[in-house]
Amino acid sequence: MVLLDRRAGFRADRVLAGRDERAVGRRVTAGRVVLLAVSVLLGAGVLALVAAGVWLIVTGRLLPPIAAGAALLGLAWVLRPRLGSRKDAVAGGWVLDAGSAPVLRGLVDRAAEKTGAPRPDLLVVDTEFNAWAAVVGFRRTKVLAIGLPMILALSEQQLVALIGHELGHLAYQDGFRRLLEQPARTVFGALSRIVAPPRGDGVDKDLSGLLLMAFTVWQVIAGMVSFVLFSAHLGMFLLAAGEDRRAEVRADSMAVRAGGSRATLEMLDALVLMPGLTDLLHPRVAEGEAAQRWRALLADTQGRRAEFLPVLRQLSMREDASLLARHPSSGRRRQWVSNRPYVDPAVVVTPVEAERLRAELAPLAEQLAQQMRRD
Template sequence: MTVDETPPWCGSCEWNLDAFAPDGGSWFGRRMLRLDRRAGFRADRVLAGLDEKAVGRRVTAGHVVLLAVSLVLGAGVLATAAAGIWLIVTGRLLPPIAAGAALLALAWVLRPRLGSRKEAVAGGWVLDAGHAPALVALVARTAERIGAPMPDVLVVNTEFNASAAVVGWKRTRVLRLGLPVILALTEQQLVAVIGHELGHLAHEDGLRRLLEQPARTVFGALSRIVAPPRGSAEDRGLAGPLPLLFATWQVVGGLVSFVLFSAHVGMFLLAAGQDRRAEVRADLMSVRAAGSRAAMEALDVLVLLPGLTDLLHPRVPAGEAARRWRDLLADVQQRRAGLLPVLRQLSIREDASLLADHPPAGRRRQWVAARAYLDPAVVVTPVEAERLRAELAPLAEQMVQLMRRD
């Protein structure tokens, strides 16, 4: 198989599918990108070969390492804050008070982020049973059938995406569904997407990421803090001994920053591996909710997504946005259906990366296709589908107005 001028590959054995030819950039950059893609390809292939029991295992060696590092770093941040408070309280002179304030500022920068409800719902429409009874009922029925918790907040936004998050001190569960994604899916495929996102809530992936957060973020933040400024002493008009001090700062600070950034990359690679495993684990919940067929069809929509995101436009008659957009998205998908076998494998090549937090859509579909076929636990009837479409049509009109203002 081949597409345009991409390296050819074997569709059955995946020979040469890991060949990636980046264009542009330096030799070193192209080399690093190629190594990352090939390593990511191998990691994704291993992940696709795991069974349900292995994928469902939430305690892994990588998770344990991230937790241990987070525990140490979290204790260090608390100690930094405590030292800063002690210096401010006990200090009688400006230097110790200033040092205490600096330590408190550092602890504040390194603190864990819990997120907020306000941020989670920004740019979207918060829906409840009064505004969207059919959609809320579908989410509730899906949650009940797969044993997942019901989201506290349901948001429909304008993004070509869907996600679930747990935010704030109260740990509010938020389910976000992008209206463009909803319009690109059939109602049964929508159940698959809802089941996938609820799977993240059922497996407490938000809590896992929160516990791992210090390991994911602290080294990177420290690397940015200690990184010296670029440029030369001459550019800054320094004279006397200052140029030597500035050069020393650049060498020492740059080395420390590099070491910290290397640790950050290492933690990020571990964390991304855990996130990719979590995505496949959530796909299993998608299959249980919508059935194998709808789950695979929803993943095929992800394969086609790069060609769908620019199709929605505001040049539609009043009251016709939802129907026109849905027909347009369905028509493009139908015309490209014959290319799906090639595009699935092309996504396996182009989206492979050790730094990616999602496996390629083609690889995820491969994993689902290898499992035993399951019938759907939630079936959307034609009457329910019409109700869903009627509820979402006004949101499409509001989205048109937003697009026209932009």
């Protein structure tokens, strides 16, 4: 099954890499229409659960209907859409503003201005080898988060391309799209877990007679229902993953506009090398030298492995391909960008800005090193 999925994912990513910007940027696709239609039906179902639960509680004069109403409300609560929260978005990271990080915040604002993307309300630097953008909470707060290890692994111009990519998700409202599609993405899976019977034999649970027969029948029926629900969940997940992969390539077009074609290609090559970089950050550095030593180590490792990049790109196209993946492989994304016309950067980082940015982030690297020593 894994091999079949990898082959199918490889073909799907190859088709995606062959599409032009207009096809990638299309807002309405068959997959999205299906996801939205299913989400509308499931959302209406959740609202119906709420209405039925309230009606049973209000009109019920006996315990059974009141208990049934409470159960329906509980089920609706479990199936409710999640908006995310500001607290979770900033957990484990540093929230930076123009006062604490003027250079980094300035790069983000310039990239947003040059590309026409909305400016994030919160800029977070965390400790992960990752970057993401999302819109969270009832106030729909726009959050841009970049991992400090990721920043140290990239040049300043490559960082602009990465920022442009994440701003692309905000510009194309990918967070809003996922919110609308959330019922289709999650409800079937949640119901499958709720309905799934416990594992194990009834005899092992010391059941006998009618209880054993009833337990076995329940396992069979509930297991079949859970399987059907999981199959529906898998189908929705496959559609959603395809839309997410297209959104990643679409956001890469914004990376090119912000940081330029060259920096975007270099940034994607860094992502190809990333599996070999994640374990290089260690706490055994002299005080005050964490950022400098880590940056040098990451750059040296990337330089020594650069000759293997053509092979690693091809390997990522095959090993990371999957219909269940929400991102195309880094090698495939690089292929898509390399097939586009060359674009000069809209935001250029000067040597002075680069030095100021490094000085600005050095205290965060020291805090990360101290945290790693404690852990």
